[in-house]
Structure formats: C-alpha cells, structure tokens
Amino acid sequence: MNLTLIIPEMAVIGLALAILLLDLWTPAQSKPRLGYLAALGLVVILGLTFSQSIASDPVAGFSGLYVCDGLGIFFRRFFIAAAILAVLMGMEFADRIPVGIAEFYVLVLLALAGMMFAAAVNDFILLFVALELVTMSFYVLVSYQRSLAVCLEAGVKYLIMGALSTAFLVFGIALLFAAANTTNFTALSAASAALANDRLFWLGLMLILLGLAFKIGAFPMQMWVPDVYQGAPTPVTAFLAVGSKAAGIVLLLRVLFGAVPFISRQWETLFMVAAGITILYGNLCAIPQRNLKRLLGYSSIAHAGYLLLGVAALNSSGSAAILYYLIGYLFTLGAAFIVICLVCRQSDDISSLAGLNHRSPLLAAAMAMAMASLAGVPPLAGFAGKFLLFKAVIEPAAVNHAYYWLAFLAIGGVVISLYYYFGVIREMYWSKDPADVSPLRISPPMKISLAVCMLGILYLGLFPNAILVAAARAVSAFKF
Amino acid sequence: MSPLTYIFGLPLLAALLLVLIPRNFRVVIRSLALLATFASMVIALGMYWCFDGGLARRGFQFVEAHEWAPSLGIGYHVGVDGINLGLIVMGAIVAFAATCVSGRIATREKAFYILLLLMAGGILGAFASLDLLCFYFFHELALVPTFIMIGVWGRGDKKNYAAFQITLYLSLGALLVLVGLLALYLQLPPDHRTFDLVKITEFFKARPIRADAEQWIFPLLLFGFGILVSLWPFHTWAPLGYACAPTPTAMLHAGVVKKFGLYGLIRIALPIMPYEAQKWVFVLAFLCLGNIIYCGLVAMRQRNLNMLIGNSSVAHMGFAFLGIASLSTLGITGTILIMVAHGFLAALTFACSGYLEEKINTLEMEKMGGLLRPLPFIGTVMIMAMLAGCGLPGFANFPGEAMVLFGSWDRFPAVAAVAVWGALVIASVYMIRAIRHIWHGDKPWPGLADAPSFWRKLPYGLLLGSLILLGCFPRLLTDSIQDSVEPVVVMATGPHAVVPPKAKKPAHAPRIRILRDAQ
Numbered sequence: 001m002n003l004t005l006i007i008p009e010m011a012v013i014g015l016a017l018a019i020l021l022l023d024l025w026t027p028a029q030s031k032p033r034l035g036y037l038a039a040l041g042l043v044v045i046l047g048l049t050f051s052q053s054i055a056s057d058p059v060a061g062f063s064g065l066y067v068c069d070g071l072g073i074f075f076r077r078f079f080i081a082a083a084i085l086a087v088l089m090g091m092e093f094a095d096r097i098p099v100g101i102a103e104f105y106v107l108v109l110l111a112l113a114g115m116m117f118a119a120a121v122n123d124f125i126l127l128f129v130a131l132e133l134v135t136m137s138f139y140v141l142v143s144y145q146r147s148l149a150v151c152l153e154a155g156v157k158y159l160i161m162g163a164l165s166t167a168f169l170v171f172g173i174a175l176l177f178a179a180a181n182t183t184n185f186t187a188l189s190a191a192s193a194a195l196a197n198d199r200l201f202w203l204g205l206m207l208i209l210l211g212l213a214f215k216i217g218a219f220p221m222q223m224w225v226p227d228v229y230q231g232a233p234t235p236v237t238a239f240l241a242v243g244s245k246a247a248g249i250v251l252l253l254r255v256l257f258g259a260v261p262f263i264s265r266q267w268e269t270l271f272m273v274a275a276g277i278t279i280l281y282g283n284l285c286a287i288p289q290r291n292l293k294r295l296l297g298y299s300s301i302a303h304a305g306y307l308l309l310g311v312a313a314l315n316s317s318g319s320a321a322i323l324y325y326l327i328g329y330l331f332t333l334g335a336a337f338i339v340i341c342l343v344c345r346q347s348d349d350i351s352s353l354a355g356l357n358h359r360s361p362l363l364a365a366a367m368a369m370a371m372a373s374l375a376g377v378p379p380l381a382g383f384a385g386k387f388l389l390f391k392a393v394i395e396p397a398a399v400n401h402a403y404y405w406l407a408f409l410a411i412g413g414v415v416i417s418l419y420y421y422f423g424v425i426r427e428m429y430w431s432k433d434p435a436d437v438s439p440l441r442i443s444p445p446m447k448i449s450l451a452v453c454m455l456g457i458l459y460l461g462l463f464p465n466a467i468l469v470a471a472a473r474a475v476s477a478f479k480f
Numbered sequence: 481m482s483p484l485t486y487i488f489g490l491p492l493l494a495a496l497l498l499v500l501i502p503r504n505f506r507v508v509i510r511s512l513a514l515l516a517t518f519a520s521m522v523i524a525l526g527m528y529w530c531f532d533g534g535l536a537r538r539g540f541q542f543v544e545a546h547e548w549a550p551s552l553g554i555g556y557h558v559g560v561d562g563i564n565l566g567l568i569v570m571g572a573i574v575a576f577a578a579t580c581v582s583g584r585i586a587t588r589e590k591a592f593y594i595l596l597l598l599m600a601g602g603i604l605g606a607f608a609s610l611d612l613l614c615f616y617f618f619h620e621l622a623l624v625p626t627f628i629m630i631g632v633w634g635r636g637d638k639k640n641y642a643a644f645q646i647t648l649y650l651s652l653g654a655l656l657v658l659v660g661l662l663a664l665y666l667q668l669p670p671d672h673r674t675f676d677l678v679k680i681t682e683f684f685k686a687r688p689i690r691a692d693a694e695q696w697i698f699p700l701l702l703f704g705f706g707i708l709v710s711l712w713p714f715h716t717w718a719p720l721g722y723a724c725a726p727t728p729t730a731m732l733h734a735g736v737v738k739k740f741g742l743y744g745l746i747r748i749a750l751p752i753m754p755y756e757a758q759k760w761v762f763v764l765a766f767l768c769l770g771n772i773i774y775c776g777l778v779a780m781r782q783r784n785l786n787m788l789i790g791n792s793s794v795a796h797m798g799f800a801f802l803g804i805a806s807l808s809t810l811g812i813t814g815t816i817l818i819m820v821a822h823g824f825l826a827a828l829t830f831a832c833s834g835y836l837e838e839k840i841n842t843l844e845m846e847k848m849g850g851l852l853r854p855l856p857f858i859g860t861v862m863i864m865a866m867l868a869g870c871g872l873p874g875f876a877n878f879p880g881e882a883m884v885l886f887g888s889w890d891r892f893p894a895v896a897a898v899a900v901w902g903a904l905v906i907a908s909v910y911m912i913r914a915i916r917h918i919w920h921g922d923k924p925w926p927g928l929a930d931a932p933s934f935w936r937k938l939p940y941g942l943l944l945g946s947l948i949l950l951g952c953f954p955r956l957l958t959d960s961i962q963d964s965v966e967p968v969v970v971m972a973t974g975p976h977a978v979v980p981p982k983a984k985k986p987a988h989a990p991r992i993r994i995l996r997d998a999q
Contacts, residue, residue, distance in 0.1 A: 378617045378621065379617065379621065387613075387658070387662075390658065391662050391665075391666070394659060394663050394666055397663065398667070398692070404663075408659075411652070411655040414655060415655065418651050422644065425627075426640070464552070465548070465549040465550065465552075468549070468552070
C-alpha cells in the first residue's frame with residue numbers, strides 16, 4: 001500500500017464528493033456555477049501533477065496492481081485536461097440539461113478518475129475495474145438529455161454494446177487467467193516462452209482486445225460510435241471522443257507492449273488489417289453525413305484507425321507518435337466541439353454552420369482550423385501527428401513491404417477525409433443561404449478555452465520537439 | 481540573415497499583420513500586400529545581382545541554417561544555387577504581378593490578400609528550402625489557400641467541383657511525396673537521420689541507396705511530384721481548376737506553385753536514386769508525349785479561353801518532363817529554363833484573360849473578335865504571349881524548348897521527333913486560331929477601354945519584359961543553371977546508375993519463424 005501514488009486520483013474523487021455535497025445547499029439557479037469549482041479543482045490537480053517529479057524507474061504499488069511511470073503520468077495529465085474541457089463545455093450546455101447539472105459534473109469527474117486509474121494499470125483486474133468505472137459513468141452521461149428520444153436511443157445503444165464488450169473483456173480475462181495462472185502484466189511478460197503458442201491464451205487475449213477495440217471505436221467494434229456521438233449531449237461526445245478513446249489506447253499499449261510483447265510481435269498482420277479497415281470504414285462512411293456530430297463520429301473511427309497505425313508499426317516511434325497524435329486530437333476536437341456546442345443549438349446539421357464567418361469570425365476560424373488539423377494540413381497539430389505516424393509505419397517497410405501498402409491505404413483515407421472536412425469549411429465560408437445571421441455571443445470561459453485549443457493546435461504543429469521528446473520518454477519502458 | 485529568409489518571410493509576415501488590420505481599411509490592406517511583395521521582388525533581384533555565378537558549381541550561396549526539431553533531424557536550412565535561383569526570382573516577380581492585378585477583387589479583400597500572401601510566401605519558401613520537411617511544409621502552405629480562393633472568389637458554375645478536385649488531386653500527390661521523402665529519410669542509419677537535403681545527397685553520393693528501397697521510393701516521388709505538375713494522365717485537375725480560380729490564384733499556381741514538382745524531381749529524385757531513374761525515364765518520356773500531343777489536341781478543341789490556356793500550360797509541362805527524362809545536362813538545363821519561362825508566360829496569359837473577362841464578361845472565344853482595336857495594349861501583350869507559347873524565338877520559351885529537344889535527341893530520338901510536332905504544329909494551330917478568334921475581325925465594341933494608367937500596365941509589362949529579356953539573353957540564367965545541374969547529371973548517370981546497388985539481406989529474418997522454431 002502506497003497511498004501517495006494515487007493522490008491525484010483521490011483528489012479527483014474527493015472533488016466529486018465535495019460537489020455532490022455542495023449540491024445539497026446550492027440554490028437551483030446557481031447550480032451550473034458548480035462547474036467553476038470543478039474546473040478550478042481540476043486545474044489545481046493538474047498543477048499538482050506537474051509538481052510531482054517523474055521517477056526514473058516505475059514505482060509499483062498495491063501489490064503490483066498499479067504502476068506509476070512516465071506513461072501513467074503523461075496520460076493522467078492528458079485526461080485531466082480533457083475533463084476540464086468537458087466541464088467547461090458542460091457549463092455552457094447547462095441550459096439544455098433539464099435537471100441534475102451538478103451530478104453531470106460529478107459523473108465527469110468519476111469517469112476521469114476511472115481514466116486516471118486506467119492510465120496506470122499493471123494488472124487485468126485493475127484494468128477491468130478502471131474501465132468499468134469509465135463506462136458506467138458514460139452510460140448515464142450519454143443519455144443525460146432525458147427528454148430527447150435520440151439521446152435515449154444513444155444511451156440504450158451504448159449500454160447494450162458496452163455490456164457486450166464488457167462480457168468479452170471479462171471472459172477474455174478469465175481465459176487468460178486459466179492459461180497463465182496470473183493476471184499481472186509484469187508476471188505475464190516474464191512467462192513469455194511458455195505462453196507464446198498456447199491457444200487458450202490467444203483466445204483470451206483476442207477477446208480482451210475486442211473489449212478494448214470497443215473503447216477505441218476500432219473495427220470490428222465500431223458500430224456504436226456514430227449513433228452515440230450523434231445522440232449524446234455535446235460535452236459528453238467530446239469527452240467520449242477524447243478521454244474514453246485515449247483510455248482505450250493507453251490500455252491497448254500497456255497490454256500489447258507491457259504484458260504480452262511476445263505475442264504482439266506475431267500479430268502484426270492482424271493490427272495492420274484492423275488499422276486499414278478502420279481507416280477506410282470511418283472515412284468512407286463519413287462522406288455522405290450531414291449531421292455534424294455523426295460526421296465527427298465517423299471521423300473518430302478513422303482517427304482510431306490512424307492511431308492503430310502506430311500500434312501496427314510495432315516500434316517505439318509508433319507508440320510515441322500515438323501519444324503525440326492524441327494530444328493534438330485533444331486540442332483539435334476541443335475546438336471543434338466548443339464551436340458545435342455554441343453554434344448548433346437547434347440542430348446538429350452542417351447547414352447550421354452556414355454563414356458562421358459573418359456571425360462570428362473567431363468561431364469560424366477555430367472550426368476551420370480544427371477541420372484542417374483533423375485533415376492533416378500543415379502547420380497544424382494533425383499534420384505533425386500524421387507525419388510521425390507515417391514515419392513509424394514506413395520504418396519497418398524496408399523489411400516488410402506490406403507496410404508500404406498500409407501507408408498507401410492511410411494516404412487514401414487522408415485524401416477522402418479532405419473531402420468531408422473541407423466540406424464543413426465550405427459551409428462556413430461560402431454556402432449559399434445562411435438561415436441565421438444573428439451575431440453570436442461567446443462567454444469568457446469558452447473564449448479562453450477556444451484560444452488555448454487554437455494555440456495548442458499551432459504549437460504542436462510548429463514546435464514538435466519538446467512534446468515529442470516527452471512522449472518518447474513516456475513509452476521508453478515498452479518492449480517491442 | 482540570408483536574403484532568402486526575407487524573400488519568403490516578408491509576404492508571410494505581411495499576411496500575419498493583415499490579420500490585425502480591420503477589414504474596412506481596404507487601401508491599407510492592399511498597400512501592405514503590394515509593399516511586401518514588391519520588397520520581396522526587389523530583394524530577389526538584388527540576390528540575383530549578388531549571386532556569384534563562378535561559385536555555382538561549388539554549392540549553395542546565401543545559406544542560413546538553424547535547428548528546429550533536432551530529435552527528428554528537422555532544421556531550417558535555406559540556400560540558393562543555379563537550379564533554384566531563377567525560380568525564386570521568377571516566383572517573386574509573379575507574386576508581385578499577381579498582387580497588382582488583385583485590385584479587381586471586390587469582396588472580402590482582407591481574407592483574399594492574406595491567402596494570396598500565404599501562397600506566395602509558401603511557395604517561395606519551398607523553393608528556397610534545403611530541408612526536405614520544410615520543402616514539403618511550405619508547399620502545403622501554398623496549396624491550401626487555393627481551395628478557399630477557388631471556392632470563395634472563383635468563377636463559373638463548376639467552381640465547387642473544381643475546388644475539391646484540385647485539392648484532392650494535389651493532396652494525393654503531396655502525400656505520395658511525403659511518404660517517399662519519409663522512406664528516403666528512413667534509409668539513413670538511425671543515428672544520422674536528418675531531413676537536410678545537402679547531407680542526404682552527400683551521404684547517398686558516397687554510399688548508394690539500397691535497391692529494394694529505391695524501387696519503392698523513386699516511383700513514389702515520380703508520380704507524387706508528377707501529379708503536382710499535371711503529368712499525363714494525372715492532369716485533369718489543371719485546366720478546370722485554372723479556369724475556375726480567380727486570376728491572381730491561377731497566375732501564382734500555374735506560374736509558380738506547379739513548378740514545385742519538377743524542382744523536386746531534379747533536386748531529389750534524380751541524383752539520389754540514379755538506378756531507378758535510368759529505368760523510369762523511359763516511362764516518363766512516353767507519358768510526357770501524352771502531355772505534349774494529347775493535351776495539345778485537347779487545347780485545340782477548347783472554346784473557352786481559360787480552358788485553352790490551362791490545357792496549353794499542361795502541354796508545356798510535357799517539354800519540362802522530356803528534359804528531365806533526357807538525363808543530360810543540356811536537357812535538364814532546358815527544363816529549368818522552361819520552368820522559369822513558363823512561369824512568366826502562364827502568369828501573363830492568365831492576367832490578360834482575367835482582364836478580358838472583367839471587360840467583356842465572357843471568355844467564350846466565339847463571342848469575341850475584333851478586340852485588338854479597342855484594347856491595343858492588352859491585345860499586343862497577349863498576342864506576344866501566345867506567340868511565345870508556340871515557341872517563337874525571342875521569347876524565353878524558345879531557348880528552353882530547343883535545349884530540351886537537343887538534349888533528349890541522344891536518348892529518345894523518336895520521342896523528340898514527335899515532340900517537335902507538338903511544339904511547332906499543334907501549339908501554333910491553337911494559339912494562332914485563338915489570336916484570330918479573339919483579336920482579329922471587325923466586331924464593334926463600343927465603350928471598351930484599355931488599361932489606362934502606367935500602374936495598370938505595370939504587371940503586364942514586367943512579365944512580358946522578363947520573358948523577352950530571358951529570350952534574348954538566356955545566358956543570364958543558363959550558365960549558372962548548367963554549373964549546378966552538372967553534379968546532378970553526374971550523380972544520375974554515374975557508376976551507381978549502371979550497377980544496381982547490392983541489396984543486403986534483411987538484417988533479421990522474420991521474427992515469427994524464430995519463435996516457432998524454438999518450440
């Protein structure tokens with residue numbers, strides 16, 4: 001037991017409980033302002049994680065369940081930043097949530113605690129617990145606008161698909177335990193030789209990967225993404241797209257390269273196929289979409305595919321690129337969802353962006369920047385991320401030419417994606433008939449968040465060095 | 481600081497400043513844009529003046545280098561030699577001329593000038609860069625504004641289609657190039673990885689690139705760059721895109737941005753991958769016939785002036801490719817001269833057609849005729865430009881095309897013979913027919929006025945003057961071009977070109993087998 005390791009997690013849970021209590025004494029009209037408290041608390045906790053020195057060696061705690069290493073701290077900060085964005089957007093969104101805005105913040109914080117635990121798991125048992133904490137909170141969050149049918153539909157779909165994937169996960173862990181007699185990552189990676197050809201172990205691992213693919217929104221577990229993204233309240237969609245996906249990715253990395261590197265090495269074809277299909281599926285299905293959130297749902301499937309490129313590359317630069325890409329994705333999606341949250345009040349149709357350039361040049365510029373970054377246009381974050389991922393994929397291509405084909409497929413995906421991302425830009429700048437031309441008012445917290453996101457997108461695109469070095473250090477413990 | 485930094489930095493800086501100026505200050509916005517491009521042109525001309533031709537053989541001048549992302553081997557590195565000297569000067573002149581003729585843009589001027597300056601600064605930066613990633617990065621910076629400019633200020637019903645077509649096509653080309661450049665970078669040993677072009681070239685000069693990597697990278701670069709230059713059959717974006725783009729965009733894109741691919745082929749692909757280059761030039765020679773003959777014939781059928789100019793500009797790129805395919809000093813020198821000459825020519829013809837469209841509201845050639853009488857100045861300029869386009873001596877295109885044809889005779893006599901027909905007969909037919917349709921005849925045009933003042937005439941005069949000056953004195957450029965091209969040709973036809981570099985066995989056999997054998 002080393003409780004000092006989990007001070008940030010405890011602080012987040014404490015903050016959640018405090019807000020839950022404060023809610024009792026807060027008058028109804030000022031309940032949305034509890035979000036300030038949540039955001040402020042998270043900023044303090046974020047500062048706290050920076051004051052923590054990163055130990056050069058990973059420190060394990062709780063009899064090996066939990067490990068505090070560079071990767072865990074990196075993702076811990078990432079998740080807190082994502083939660084701050086979600087809380088701030090929630091405050092903006094409060095007028096559209098009929099009751100229970102304080103519980104909304106609490107659920108976001110609890111999901112955040114789950115993600116922070118997920119960043120540091122070293123055992124399949126803790127993996128399951130952390131993931132369930134995240135998923136349970138999201139079951140409620142997704143269906144938070146209870147008066148909207150589409151929102152409830154999204155909640156039910158998420159529940160059913162989530163339960164299915166949880167079943168896969170538990171069954172997988174059970175099989176794995178049957179084969180290996182341990183669920184600890186460190187013990188598993190030491191027992192490599194005997195397990196490499198154990199079919200039972202393979203099956204268990206495969207089922208676990210399916211469960212994780214659900215969180216990431218990767219093929220073949222991507223079916224839920226568009227419906228849930230479309231139906232969920234916008235701040236939840238943003239948190240789902242950034243936080244939940246990143247939690248799935250960090251777990252995938254930990255399992256594949258921390259626990260079972262000896263098997264990941266043999267499954268490169270599987271990862272390549274999964275990455276390729278995910279990229280193509282997401283991009284092709286996004287083409288005809290007219291609902292902005294649904295479009296971003298499909299695009300998030302495509303981005304899950306790009307992230308899987310870094311997994312398929314099976315090298316340290318691939319994993320570092322994934323981390324870099326995720327930070328860029330956080331800022332980019334942050335900007336995009338803030339704009340959607342502010343502009344799309346009646347409907348999420350793309351046409352509600354028409355004439356945005358006249359209504360608010362700042363919002364139009366932010367959205368254009370976000371779309372260009374998602375499409376991978378330099379000098380924005382998305383370009384730097386894709387560049388690093390492509391570099392990681394081409395690295396092994398000299399030995400295995402299949403990686404060239406994977407790179408071509410990814411290029412194809414990027415070209416397709418230009419079409420629908422630039423379609424959004426076209427809608428804002430030169431669509432024919434803007435329905436609404438009233439100027440938009442932006443609240444100060446939203447303005448600041450938007451500015452931070454835009455600066456982040458530019459910074460990551462122009463000065464990749466510092467963060468890339470940090471990302472490379474975070475993944476240095478992985479074995480390939 | 482190197483003058484190159486100013487040449488492309490000033491337009492970019494001006495673009496940044498324009499963001500801060502309120503959109504109602506139209507005069508300030510236009511003056512700032514003009515000032516920035518004018519200063520950049522003057523510095524470029526000054527740099528040309530100070531360029532020491534005697535040292536062109538030895539390497540780059542006006543070099544400036546800084547670190548950017550050392551962990552990836554990316555740096556800021558600019559420099560100029562005979563190959564990009566002319567391109568940078570041409571680009572700066574065209575950028576100024578394009579800003580001059582932008583006076584006709586009447587809506588959202590601020591955004592237009594910001595994008596125009598981004599485009600100009602981006603492409604000049606790409607030509608100046610000696611770091612492969614900066615090279616790619618700056619080109620992309622020039623590419624993206626095209627999409628918005630065609631969409632917002634474009635002409636015609638098909639502008640949406642054209643905007644997407646040009647963006648998707650060119651992005652595909654650019655991404656293929658990116659994969660090629662990355663693969664090239666990864667061929668360096670892990671502790672020496674750098675995107676610095678000079679170091680990469682030195683490295684592969686000493687040690688040839690591995691054959692199995694070369695056979696992937698060269699086609700990637702060839703077709704990636706080829707798409708960017710509208711190599712047949714990947715050219716369909718060009719005519720329609722130019723027809724729909726606003727005049728200044730078409731001038732900059734057709735004149736300057738399009739030359740990026742040719743420049744990349746000469747600078748990167750030929751010297752570093754000589755063995756594959758020797759194999760692929762045959763394909764290139766036949767594809768370039770597609771440009772010269774097929775697109776020439778297509779140009780003949782056009783009724784819209786802009787479509788004709790667009791197709792003829794695709795056809796001209798065929799000669800540039802033929803020069804590259806010749807792999808001879810004479811041919812590649814000719815290619816670079818064509819690139820410079822065509823830059824002036826394309827910008828000039830698009831500027832004139834833009835002026836015409838503004839005056840008579842149509843570009844259908846059947847509706848024109850007899851325009852030379854009311855528009856003597858523009859008419860004369862455009863007729864001279866069109867004659868330059870069919871290779872009349874006295875204009876810069878003639879020496880370029882002649883050098884390419886002479887240079888390619890040794891390697892591809894049959895292709896050169898066919899290409900002569902394309903140059904002399906097909907081009908003459910459509911150009912002279914266009915001249916007759918537009919300018920001759922006795923159709924009356926009441927109330928039509930020519931470019932009145934010196935300032936309105938300036939951009940046309942500048943471009944035409946450059947074309948004639950280079951046509952009469954091609955040695956202003958060719959001496960230094962030749963000196964810089966020679967090392968490229970030596971590498972491209974040297975010992976590595978004949979004997980395929982031995983492919984090493986993969987360092988490690990597939991890992992799966994090892995694991996299975998252990999069982």
